[in-house]
Amino acid sequence: MHIIFESRDAEGHQMRDLAIQRVQFVMRRLSWLVPRAKVQFADTNGPRGGVDKRCQVELKTDGAGTVVITAVARDWRTALDRALGRASRVLLRSWRREQKPARTRLQVIGT
Secondary structure, X not given: OEEEEEEXXXXXXXXXXXXXXXXXXXXXXXXXXXXXXXXXXXXXXXXXXXXXXXXXXXXXXXXXXXXXXXXXXXXXXXXXXXXXXHHHHHHHHHHHHHHOOOOOOOOOOOO
């Protein structure tokens, strides 16, 4: 899996190694579905503080297309974990939906 990390914030850029490790850990069982992942950090309020750390996870998949999840939290780690948790659930749900066979009506023969 190829992981791209982007952040314009200096504090967010310090989280690069941790973010890459977390993506690899969370997607370890679904890595065959996701050839490329992109993680973006942004501080929406700047130095004012508050609940303003935004993490956007974009997963390029073969079957489900592109999955984009955004989470906002007070700190970078929480935003990253929330976004990755939601992204893994969405991927798993879409994969299961593809695997489920379509229902067909049974025809009654010989009445």
